Amino acid sequence: LDAGSEEQACSRQSQLTKPAGSLGRLEEIAVQFAGITGNALPVVQQRAVVVMAADHGVTAEGVSAYPKDVTPQMVLNFLAGGAAINVLARQANAVVTVVDIGVAADLQHPQLLSRKVRYGTANMAQEPAMSQQEALQAIKVGVDIVESLAARGVDLIATGEMGIGNTTAASALTACLLNVPAEQVTGRGTGIDDQQLAHKVRIIERAIAHNHPDIDRPLDVLAKIGGLEIAGLVGVILAAAARRIPVVLDGFISSAAGLVAYALCPAVKGYLLAGHVSVERGHRLILEKLGLEPLLNLQLRLGEGTGAVLAMHIIEGALRTHLEMSTFADAGVSDKIE
Amino acid sequence: LDAGSEEQACSRQSQLTKPAGSLGRLEEIAVQFAGITGNALPVVQQRAVVVMAADHGVTAEGVSAYPKDVTPQMVLNFLAGGAAINVLARQANAVVTVVDIGVAADLQHPQLLSRKVRYGTANMAQEPAMSQQEALQAIKVGVDIVESLAARGVDLIATGEMGIGNTTAASALTACLLNVPAEQVTGRGTGIDDQQLAHKVRIIERAIAHNHPDIDRPLDVLAKIGGLEIAGLVGVILAAAARRIPVVLDGFISSAAGLVAYALCPAVKGYLLAGHVSVERGHRLILEKLGLEPLLNLQLRLGEGTGAVLAMHIIEGALRTHLEMSTFADAGVSDKIE
Known part of the structure; x- marks a missing residue:
């Protein structure tokens, strides 16, 4: 800085x-x-939001209110321009880059960036979500995307994601990296009830206990209990900071990526802004750890990059005044x- | 509704x-x-922000950090397009209507709406700020402006104001209408120190004690301890609600106008949005009374309509999604x- x-x-x-x-x-x-x-x-000349999509093997444990088919369905919705992030990105004049970094289905579309590392993670309640090599490969995808966006003149990047089951991974990462009980950082995701929430907490506890990630090796944590889209966003954050491009974090999942990036390289902190604070209870704890005050608090819990892109208007107001x-x-x- | x-x-x-x-x-x-x-x-087709400017006789008591000359100077700044509200309104594609409803100086400019009711209010620490007839006249100015904006297709209105000394009037109105001690609703305005703040509280207490406004007659309260720009905004709010045009309140002064409008006609509540919550301590109390949750909390304390116009991006995002x-x-x- x-x-x-x-x-x-x-x-x-x-x-x-x-x-x-x-x-x-x-x-x-x-x-x-x-x-x-x-x-x-x-000044900001060109805004972009990177939406990383991937599936999570842990959905086999019944942690989400939605079926996992929704991940590829929503990717197609992004590509057709019908999702919330498309609407809000049009409003904010931000380019939407949709990345298949690990969807458990074959997807093809001229606008889709196909960088699939694998067909979804493994079920972290039973085995590591992915290998360290796969996690690194996913990080590299994020780095490549920032290189390509920067070459096109993008100078403000928002993080976004889609992946049924990814609040479970984000909660596991947050519990582990902040060293707090899983129940303190586990929320209702897309809308589960009390009983399902208790079950989700137990699954996260089991994933951490079973994989015993090494908190001093963030890459180990990311691989064992993370997600492919989260790893991709870690790459986006690291590469953007390296290029002096500010990054607007979206909600809980994006911020879990921010937490991993911070664990790998604390200097990234100064390049981050918190677009908003989500309803997901773990989010505020991450923001406190990163020393970030959210720009918005609109009771959002959608992800996709929606809160980050909305916050771009506040950022533009700041720079224009x-x-x-x-x-x-x-x-x-x-x-x-x- | x-x-x-x-x-x-x-x-x-x-x-x-x-x-x-x-x-x-x-x-x-x-x-x-x-x-x-x-x-x-x-949908919203045409946005506007109405910036009402007026002076306050109570500045003679030394309640503000800025000299009262700043009121006409800032009006000229608005007309030249150099103030924060101009920048943020350009960003939000909102028309800025600048109204001289009571500046204590002669101002002329092709873009200025000259609807001066009087050359600033009287010093409310010694006498009523204005007569009830003047307060009504100022309300009428606000009504007329909404009629004219509506005729031009404006369907979303933000309130804004400028007037050195107007946090003193807003605090007096709020203390009186919420029936709370002045010190609970008095803040630092443009930036006074502890000693000046204590003095400001005493002046407000004196204004209320001396004029004994009748809390059951909001017009009496407005006239005795209010301000011309506040009265004008009361008119804007009442007329917009009557025409089913949503109103985005800005900060403390705008919301004090909202409180007076609500006291006159409780049904206006449903037509109001709180653009943001200001640093001024009385603001949150007003919003609670009106049952409004602020859209933004960005530590703003500028007024002019800045927070309301910034919030228009959130509103647009809501309607577009x-x-x-x-x-x-x-x-x-x-x-x-x-």
């Missing part, structure tokens, strides 16, 4: 025609973007009485 | 390709707009396992 650009941005904020600090979080965002990009007057507002001197407005 | 359209909107939400309820507040907004407009598929998303049937996506 470029401290000089941050300072210049702070100084500009204090000259704009408003009481100091009165734009709150918007001012912080402008300064953060200055630090990330090394430009005291940061920073860039376009008049200064006290230019506008002939009196400053505070001292 | 049209219960039939609300029901149709709820039914549509349950068919869209997402877990029921997973779009949280966005779903609620779509249903609220259906009820307000009587259209189960509500409601309108444009595919249904389970259309997209061939399986619904929840029952």
